Amino acid sequence: MSIRKAIYSRAELVAAARSLMDANKGVLTSTGPNHDFSGVGITLSSKAPQTALAAVRAQCAVPIEFRGILDVTYGRPSSRTLD
Secondary structure, three states: OOOOOOOOOHHHHHHHHHHHHHHOEOOEEEEEEOOOOOOEEEEEOOOOOOOHHHHHHHHOOOOEEEEEEOOOOOOOOOHHHHO
16 A cells, blocks of 8 residues: 555645635535545536536636536425435
8 A cells, every 4th residue: 555645635625615616606516625635526506507517627726526416405304204
């Protein structure tokens, strides 16, 4: 096993993730540091324009990993949730 120093610090990646979320409300549904600290992972809203991924990548100095499309819904839990 070899241990390598991370390219980015956790603090740098958290700051980048927060900045992306603040700048892209309604486009991104989640952001966060990759587990290996190699960049920031993002999920897009299904309502995001087709150019959103490229636009987000252009805004960030660290690498972006696209994790998919995810819509977050809020409200009452379904009856099955409480089983």
